[in-house]
Amino acid sequence: MALLVQKFGGTSVGSVERIQNVARRCLAAQRAGNRVVVIVSAMSGETNRLLGLAHQITQVPEAREMDAIAATGEQVTAGLTALAICAEGGRARSLLGHQVRVLTDAAFTKARIKSIDHSRITAALADGEIAVVAGFQGVDAEGNITTLGRGGSDTSAVAIAAAIGADACEIFTDVDGVYTTDPNMCPSARKIGRISYEEMLELASLGAKVLQIRSVEIAMKYGVPVHVRSSFSEAPGTWVTREDKSLEEVVVAGVAYDKNDARVHLVGVADRPGVVAEVFAALAEANVGVDMIIQSAPNTASDGARADVTFTVSKTELARAKPIIDAVAQHVGASAVRYDEDIVKVSIVGLGMRSHAGVAAKMFQLLAGCGINIQAITTSEIKISCIVHAKYTELAVRTLHDGFGLHEAPAPASPQE
């Protein structure tokens, strides 16, 4: 008898029939002896419909009101799912963010969870009910409705799983697990059976889009085993868990790509302390997220040392960021600012990189081997990312995927290791 959190995304609850399937699935888990908490997203399309209404009224809607509007999507699904479970002969009750209560900060549209009072969930479980919790939403200290950002229902699910000490958090989605890369981009992509939090974190943040990055952070922090699987089949999916000896044989676990960023290039910035900080402080103040940051070695010019600073920002935030960047660029004496939206970031991710030399060199060789010019590089302990022209996305992904042997089933770990 386990304590299970089951999260169903928008596609999995996209129609009344699918909600009924979800209800049957939850009930089956309960009847198999488990205590079950269900987290639901808005029906697919619903959040966009709601935000579309708001955007018909104003292009810069008040974030507090956006959250009050958007949170209704999950509220409806939670109610319908509870009804469907009852209609199948089970017992269930819906719980909203302010009822649970999922306390967040007041950063509307991208709030972060501060604490979860799970007494109403555990009370429902003690009564033999399935607790159906509206994902994506919380409430700030003043009782305002907040939302956790796109994909926030994953975060809700993992945070609640952590709060109630669940044995596992099952993320039901429209794909059957985490793949070595995007199967639409690379036909030889394979489903991964087990992956570490760290690798998943890098894959998610780089656009693999199966799990919201913050949910993986929370899962890692609290050691919640996460099972990403299909809501349309019984087949096991991908387990995201603590690092495991058996994982170490794999050097590269997956190849990710991300077309959501634009590259900003500040040319000839004065190379003195505090200048770069000034640039990013201005962006941080405007709440513009910055991803890669690369500073070139300074070139000594006649009027003092100058450096180039390259960074990426989300394309969706670029319009808002441009005037800030232009102003600060002028202020720090940049000789030019260049923007390029026609880029893709391709990354390889794997815990095994830590102990295997030459992975970066191999990546660069593979890309060079098919004529792809690398515009920028960043590395972390378990990830190497290259920015290349967007037209090379498919070529780069396929080349790296098969070049690192991801098209083949991994060799089992040697017994002596």
Added chain:
Amino acid sequence: MALLVQKFGGTSVGSVERIQNVARRCLAAQRAGNRVVVIVSAMSGETNRLLGLAHQITQVPEAREMDAIAATGEQVTAGLTALAICAEGGRARSLLGHQVRVLTDAAFTKARIKSIDHSRITAALADGEIAVVAGFQGVDAEGNITTLGRGGSDTSAVAIAAAIGADACEIFTDVDGVYTTDPNMCPSARKIGRISYEEMLELASLGAKVLQIRSVEIAMKYGVPVHVRSSFSEAPGTWVTREDKSLEEVVVAGVAYDKNDARVHLVGVADRPGVVAEVFAALAEANVGVDMIIQSAPNTASDGARADVTFTVSKTELARAKPIIDAVAQHVGASAVRYDEDIVKVSIVGLGMRSHAGVAAKMFQLLAGCGINIQAITTSEIKISCIVHAKYTELAVRTLHDGFGLHEAPAPASPQE
């Protein structure tokens, strides 16, 4: 500078454009120097869409879940209206039932307001904001979302107006006021300029459908002046206020009809104390509302005194009520139970009846004069209702309306009275 509550119904907020109109209207009221609280309904069609989803899942949905689902309609409108006010250069914030907080009992789908904590509304007003409150919804003592029943946004508006001591509660709707009868049924119907709470109560309960009956009760209890008017024009509508000397000249204020009831006839019920109570106790226990109740004088039969009991129940509740009625009828020894859904209740309403004799007689004569057979009659101090065959609805309404002179503008009250 007045404190105004403005309530906009589903048709008035039925599209983004209409919500923008509402925003402009509220802002105009605020800019004219008033403090403004807006109460909004769900966009027209939205409540039915939501309940339709629930009914696709189950024909007997859990009431608690229905309320969680249905309340989202008003939540969305409140958020959109606040956005629209801000987009027009004003300042506004949405407030939900659990935020205000509108405390109700736990009678889901037809909850009653117990108290309103208006501190968040008054705080918003003190900040110079327009408070946009989601109508129709509240929260019970345990934090469950409740709704006030169909038309409950009127009740929200008047209750909030009473709680904050508003100078007036404006009910904006798709008609331009209260009419002497349904204009679709009787072309000579006229808009009433001013009507008493008591008359409005009888007209609303009898199907005039302009104002939810409970909202009028609350307005009467707390003396809230209510102004029913069109959201699509600036013309004054109908004021619903305390009884006024000038009203007394009018004997009959309006003619109402109601096709929503079915007639139940229990034949030959034992005429001893407690029997009738037993019948209605069984219905009350099942939460079936009963409207007219008529007990005939007992006929002494061989096996003791027998009486006929006739009452009406809502057609929508009849299916649920039938087994209860059949069982209790058998228990109290009724010789037969007859149901008739093909009826209409036609009523005349007016404070003036209290001091004018012969009004009932005139009503019966008017109906008889065009060959309409009366199946049952009930009277109150200011109302007389007749049940007739449904096919006579239009004939009865027109005959009574013009027969009591409602097609003519009322004579001004004599100065000496």
